[in-house]
Amino acid sequence: MSRRTLIAAALLALAALPTAQAAVRCTDFLAFPDNFPLLEKFKLNKFKFQDRSGGWAPFVNVFSDIIGQPVHGMQFDPRGLRITLPGPSLTVELRIGAFAGAGVPIEALDAAGGVQDLLILPSDNIMHTATLTAVSAPITMVQVKGGANEGVVNGVCAMR
Structure with a gap:
């Protein structure tokens, strides 16, 4: 087999492979109007x-x-919320703010429920980008606690 034929065969084989899943997946609430009610799940x-x-x-x-x-x-109540990611992730970014009460703990959890990262968001009436990073196992869920009825998540991104 000639070198040219071998290269052509390799390129055809690569082209036939399925495309990789997106390395970053994000979501936000921009499509929803003010005061739009959301389900509890x-x-x-x-x-x-x-x-x-x-x-x-x-x-x-x-x-x-x-x-x-x-x-x-x-906007979520003081009990907070859980966000299950589309897949295991190494880093998660939340655009989040706390507008009342004490600081808001944000935990990055792995599949076994272990804490991979923990941040305390200040209750300072300012939106922040909170970055959570996996330490020993991929993150599968983010748990937000508190907020004194005035915690808001603008969006979340999960990076594989």
Whole structure:
């Protein structure tokens, strides 16, 4: 077999392989209007959102934080929420803010429920980008606690 034929065969074989899954998957709430009610459990772009333990149902809230950044996200009650990722991820970024109460703990959990990362979001009326990183096992879920009825998640991205 000639070198040219071998290269052509290799290129054809590579072209036939299935495309890789996206390395980054994100979701947000921009498609929803202000005060739009959300279910206590729902899926959005393969992310599963769940109210942690009942209480009032989450809804979409649209306003600006104290430094003028847009807030257009899911407002959750003090019990917080769980976000199950579309797949195991090495890094997760949340656009999140706390507008009342004490700091808001954000935990990155692996499939066994182990904590891979933990951040405390200040309750300072400003939207933040919170980055959580896997230490020893991929992250499969993010758990947010607190917020004193005024925690808002604008969006989330999971990086494989």
